[in-house]
Amino acid sequence: MKSDSLSTTSSFEPVLTRNIHRPGSEKIETYLGNGGYRAARRALERTPAEIIQLIKDSGLRGRGGAGFPAGVKWEFMPRDASQKYLAVNTDEGEPGTFKDREIVERDPHQVIEGALIAAYAVGAGRAFVYIRGEFFLGVKRWTKAIADAYEHGFLGKNILKSGFDLEMSVHRGAGAYICGEETAMLESLEGKPGNPRLKPPYPAQAGLFGLPTLVHNIETLACIPHIIERGPDWFAGIGTAQSKGPKIFSVSGHVNRPGNYELPLGVTLREIIYTHAGGVRDGRRLKAVIPGGASTPIMTAMQIDVPMAFETLRAAGSELGTGAVIVMDETTCMVEVARRLTRFFSHESCGRCVPCRIGSVRLYEALERVERGQGEIPDIDRILELAHGIGGITFCPMGTALVNPARSAIKCFRNEFEDHVRKGHCVVSRRAFRGGPDGKDSHRR
Amino acid sequence: MGVKLQTLTDPKKRAMLLSALYIAQEQFGWLSPEALERVAGRLGLSIGQVRSTASFYTMFRLEPKGRYHVQVCEGLSCYLAGGAEPIVDHLVRRLGIRPGETTKDGTFSLEIVQCLAACDLSPGMKINDELYGCLKLETIDALLDDLTQRAVER
Ligand SMILES: Cc1cc2nc3c(=O)[nH]c(=O)nc-3n(C[C@H](O)[C@H](O)[C@H](O)COP(=O)(O)O)c2cc1C
Ligand code: FES
Numbered sequence: 001m002k003s004d005s006l007s008t009t010s011s012f013e014p015v016l017t018r019n020i021h022r023p024g025s026e027k028i029e030t031y032l033g034n035g036g037y038r039a040a041r042r043a044l045e046r047t048p049a050e051i052i053q054l055i056k057d058s059g060l061r062g063r064g065g066a067g068f069p070a071g072v073k074w075e076f077m078p079r080d081a082s083q084k085y086l087a088v089n090t091d092e093g094e095p096g097t098f099k100d101r102e103i104v105e106r107d108p109h110q111v112i113e114g115a116l117i118a119a120y121a122v123g124a125g126r127a128f129v130y131i132r133g134e135f136f137l138g139v140k141r142w143t144k145a146i147a148d149a150y151e152h153g154f155l156g157k158n159i160l161k162s163g164f165d166l167e168m169s170v171h172r173g174a175g176a177y178i179c180g181e182e183t184a185m186l187e188s189l190e191g192k193p194g195n196p197r198l199k200p201p202y203p204a205q206a207g208l209f210g211l212p213t214l215v216h217n218i219e220t221l222a223c224i225p226h227i228i229e230r231g232p233d234w235f236a237g238i239g240t241a242q243s244k245g246p247k248i249f250s251v252s253g254h255v256n257r258p259g260n261y262e263l264p265l266g267v268t269l270r271e272i273i274y275t276h277a278g279g280v281r282d283g284r285r286l287k288a289v290i291p292g293g294a295s296t297p298i299m300t301a302m303q304i305d306v307p308m309a310f311e312t313l314r315a316a317g318s319e320l321g322t323g324a325v326i327v328m329d330e331t332t333c334m335v336e337v338a339r340r341l342t343r344f345f346s347h348e349s350c351g352r353c354v355p356c357r358i359g360s361v362r363l364y365e366a367l368e369r370v371e372r373g374q375g376e377i378p379d380i381d382r383i384l385e386l387a388h389g390i391g392g393i394t395f396c397p398m399g400t401a402l403v404n405p406a407r408s409a410i411k412c413f414r415n416e417f418e419d420h421v422r423k424g425h426c427v428v429s430r431r432a433f434r435g436g437p438d439g440k441d442s443h444r445r
Numbered sequence: 446m447g448v449k450l451q452t453l454t455d456p457k458k459r460a461m462l463l464s465a466l467y468i469a470q471e472q473f474g475w476l477s478p479e480a481l482e483r484v485a486g487r488l489g490l491s492i493g494q495v496r497s498t499a500s501f502y503t504m505f506r507l508e509p510k511g512r513y514h515v516q517v518c519e520g521l522s523c524y525l526a527g528g529a530e531p532i533v534d535h536l537v538r539r540l541g542i543r544p545g546e547t548t549k550d551g552t553f554s555l556e557i558v559q560c561l562a563a564c565d566l567s568p569g570m571k572i573n574d575e576l577y578g579c580l581k582l583e584t585i586d587a588l589l590d591d592l593t594q595r596a597v598e599r
Contacts, residue, residue: 095520095560133504134561136574174463174502177559191462193501209457252522252564259565294521294560326522326564340521344559350501 009271014262015246016222020106026141028148031109037154039225043117044162051121055224057232059244064089064180064217065293065321066397067243067310076204077122078212085213086124087189087203088115088221090131090138091173091180095294095344096324099248099260100218104131104138107222108145112168114221116154117228119166122214127168130185133175142170177348181396182215184350195352196396219248239265243309243320251277253327254284265320266312269304273327284329288412292321294341295401297408298334318408333428334413335420339367341405349398356399359390367406370417373424380417384410458488462498466505475506503558511547511554513592515540516571520560528568528580533557535582539589552596553589 019025019034031037043051056071077084088111092100103111115127129146131138146168149155157165171189173179179188183197186208207213223245227235235245243265249272252258256278263272269289273279280286286301291308296319299306306316313320328337346360363386369375370383387403394400410417419427465488469480476499485495499505515536519529533555537543540553547554563569566578570585577588 092562093560096522096564097560098562098564101562132562133502134571172463172467174466175504176502188463189460191459191498193497209460250564252567253525258522258567290521324564326525328525332525337521340519340524344520347559 009263009267010275012246012263015226016103016110016219016248017107017260017262019110020102025106026108026145028109028145028152031107032152035229036109036225037113037152039228040113040116040154041160043228044120044160044164048121048123051117051228054227054232055121058223058227058235059232059239059242060220060223060227060235061243061310062217063219063223063247063322065094065295067320070216070220073204073214074118074122076202077124077214078205079123081123081212083126083211084122084124085208085211086115086119086122086127087182087185087208087213087215088127088129089180089182089185089215089217090129090135090142091185092132092135092322093177093180093348094322094324095341096250096252096290096326097293097322098250098252098324099322101132101135101138102260103218103222103248104135105141108141109149110222110225111218112145112149112154114218114224115168115216116159116166117224118214118216118221120162120164124214125165125167127166128189128208129168129170130179130189131170131172132180133173139170139172146170176350177344178350178396178398181398184396185215186213193350195350196398198395240307240309240312242311247308247323249308250322250324251327252324254281254329254332255279255327256281263308266307266309268307269299269325272308272325273304277325277327280327280329282329284331286327287330287332288328288334288337290324290326290328292319293324294326294344295319295404296321297404298337298412299408300412317411331429333371333426334409334416335367335371335426336429338406338409339364339371342367342402345398345402345405349402353395355390356394356402359386359399360402362386363390363403363406370420371426373420373426375421377418377421379421380410380414459490459494461488462490462495463502466495466499470506475509509547509551511552512596513553513572514556515553516556516558516561518559518561518563518567518569518571519557520564520567522560522564523568526567528570532568532570532580532582532585535585539586550596552593 024030052074060070061067155168176194178184179194181196184194188194203213203215238245246262247265249261261276289299299318306312310320342364346364349356349360351357366383370379383406387407391400391403465484469484470476473480481495485492517532523529542548544555544557561569568580569578
């Protein structure tokens with residue numbers, strides 16, 4: 001069974017990633033040489049209200065995971081406030097995702113141009129770039145790009161003689177997944193531990209230092225110059241009913257060609273895996289896929305004809321998330337996958353609310369017991385109960401993220417959990433069980 | 446009381462805290478109690494404010510680490526690519542330390558970390574600021590030999 005669009009995306013013209021393979025792609029000269037900052041010039045000649053309308057017409061939705069309509073968020077920004085901020089989210093910590101790193105390292109000016117247009121539209125005079133602490137090269141590239149943008153008059157006072165001013169600075173995170181969550185990021189920018197804030201108020205009402213703040217993921221910002229250049233109809237002409245435009249899919253795991261692939265939203269997983277990422281490694285059979293980063297529910301090989309779009313993945317029981325596709329072949333133990341991902345989320349709990357802090361540890365312990373073959377059949381339902389108790393009641397959306405791996409793995413592969421319990425070891429990986437008193441994992445290669 | 450103190454400090458000064466901690470860490474190699482105190486003094490913050498931020502973030506080292514800080518990714522994609530535990534085990538054997546420890550001569554320290562956002566290069570690890578991907582045990586050995594040599598020459 002093949003999807004209709006199989007041949008259509010092989011010829012898809014990349015937009016967001018069109019520059020990244022050019023030598024010196026990160027330099028302002030390269031960017032300018034390929035029409036860079038032309039969109040900013042055009043945007044600054046129009047009124048902010050017109051720009052907001054263009055973005056609304058394009059149907060652009062946030063690429064940071066939640067998929068909130070960008071234009072609607074811009075309208076939430078109060079018009080009368082004298083001081084407003086823009087926060088640029090480059091924290092990228094969702095396991096499986098590596099698109100933002102590639103964008104900052106290879107084409108930072110595209111993001112600066114998008115940020116400039118967004119800041120102009122909402123009237124923000126300062127932009128704070130928050131970047132994941134581990135991105136050493138990214139920090140360098142951001143810093144250099146901002147300096148060059150100042151030098152060329154794309155940042156600073158009276159940008160392109162428009163009368164609009166924008167200051168931009170880079171701020172390094174320091175190793176905390178939760179700081180990608182927008183309110184935790186604001187706390188971190190203020191120099192505090194990254195504990196999420198209660199919403200409302202939303203950042204657009206009271207964000208950084210209590211001022212109205214627009215927060216965007218950098219892939220969202222990278223789309224903006226292209227919408228201005230090519231028009232909202234062009235953007236809205238790509239994708240599905242509710243998911244518009246091009247999207248960068250980070251593909252990893254058991255595929256022949258892992259990497260970032262820019263494709264239209266609505267492309268199927270089948271096409272991403274087989275047409276673009278070179279198919280499953282070693283000629284093995286596909287078993288499971290995580291479609292949108294570690295926090296999105298696992299899907300089975302039977303579901304790969306679902307279009308990669310916000311609405312269709314939700315209908316299929318998962319989420320588009322960051323669009324990070326993790327591919328698993330038939331040798332993968334799904335109990336181990338659930339255990340590993342749950343361990344990640346339990347480590348990264350900020351510790352502020354009890355269901356997340358304590359619940360994640362209990363959930364992990366139960367999964368570990370089953371994985372080691374020391375569990376009992378009721379443990380499986382106990383995991384589901386625990387997951388049910390945590391999901392949706394935590395202070396921030398981390399709770400839902402945290403329970404997704406375990407819940408979806410049991411939903412799709414319950415028999416594997418039962419096999420672990422009954423046989424006391426894993427039958428899928430066909431490796432001898434090597435767990436034991438020293439607590440070592442049974443899944444080594 | 447805590448709330449009151451917090452409102453008394455200039456919020457913009459506190460916003461410099463992460464950068465200041467990075468600078469101090471670069472200078473001293475790690476964030477000793479004295480270093481934290483110095484940062485607090487410079488920014489006019491309480492030692493409690495500085496400590497609570499420093500201890501929240503994993504990249505701030507509250508104890509000394511080796512000259513080469515080796516961080517192995519145990520994320521799902523690296524595991525699927527054959528990385529994570531086999532690499533950690535190999536390093537444990539070679540360096541004679543467990544994760545969280547530093548070699549006696551202070552050359553290497555070992556840590557397990559999560560997805561480095563480099564899953565296209567899985568399996569991966571980092572040594573100080575440098576990212577190494579598509580690892581094989583032989584390449585790791587060659588890398589460690591090279592770093593050991595450099596440590597001796599200094
Ligand atoms: C636990 C958690 C982690 C997140 N991590 C990131 C991240 O690393 N990068 C990002 O852009 N958004 C992340 N988000 C989403 C942000 O909260 C926010 O929705 C996004 O930055 C808004 O930008 P967008 O509208 O352009 O997507 C995270 C959300 C949660 C709940
Ligand atoms: S899982 Fe290792 S870099 Fe992403």
